[in-house]
Amino acid sequence: MCAVPIGPQHSHLADIQDHRLLCTCRSCYLLFTDGGASHGHYRSVPDRYRANAGFALSAAQWDAMGIPVNLAFLFYQSDQGRYVAFYPSPGGATESLLDLTAWNEVVAGDPQLQELLPDVEAVLLRRLDGGFECHLVPIDACYELVGIVRQYWEGFAGGEDVWRRIDEFFAGVQERGRG
Ligand SMILES: [Zn+2]
Incomplete structure (x- = not known):
């Protein structure tokens, strides 16, 4: 700058x-x-991290977003006037085709998501067995995750090293959300 x-x-x-x-x-x-x-x-880009414990997303709604890995981030892009969805991949941040109807329903039912600032704050999602971990984070945190995946992903499934680093990343996000 x-x-x-x-x-x-x-x-x-x-x-x-x-x-x-x-x-x-x-x-x-x-x-x-x-x-x-x-x-x-x-x-x-603000510096606030918040856990979203009340977040609800069905498996069908997730599937409709067309995200091939169990990680994604979404944010409101103001010049497009809509939400966009990305996922980290070995090639960088990849935009997904998003079923806006499904996602807008999720946002409409979740007051915490409605407080998200456009362009600079994102919904960070990790799919776990039986549910989703949801954090409201600065957009640069999402690109930190993209960087981890880009740098350490190996082969088809990523390998142990990258998933250990992803676990550490999410533990850090969780910690900051409590603070
Ligand atoms: Zn300066």
């Missing part, structure tokens, strides 16, 4: 128009926290 050097721990801005994340220094980050400074071009 600017020429100030930043460390490995830093904030991010979402570029709403170009659909990408920018690494920022703290001053730049604070410029865009209200979303108004750039007429909506940039928005600071």
Whole structure:
């Protein structure tokens, strides 16, 4: 964003128009926290993590989203005026065709999902035996997960190493959601 050097721990801005994340220094980050400074071009990615214990999704609704792995994230993309769904794959974040009807029904019945900020916060889902783990997270956390999958996935099923790292990632997300 600017020429100030930043460390490995830093904030991010979402570029709403170009659909990408920018690494920022703290001053730049604070410029865009209200979303108004750039007429909506940039928005600071907030730092709040929340567990969504009341989340309900049926196996049929999940299947309708066409996600081939047990991980996904969804967020409201304001310039498209709709939710988009992505899943991590060895090739990076892959967009899925989303059955909007099914997902909009899920959102309509879940007050916590309705509090999600467009473009910068996401619903992170992990399918488990008999249900779903659901977290409301900053969008950059989803791309951290994408990075783990991209870097460590091996073969068809990913291999032990990547799933251990994914478990660690979700344990960290859970911890932050409690804090
Ligand atoms: Zn800066």
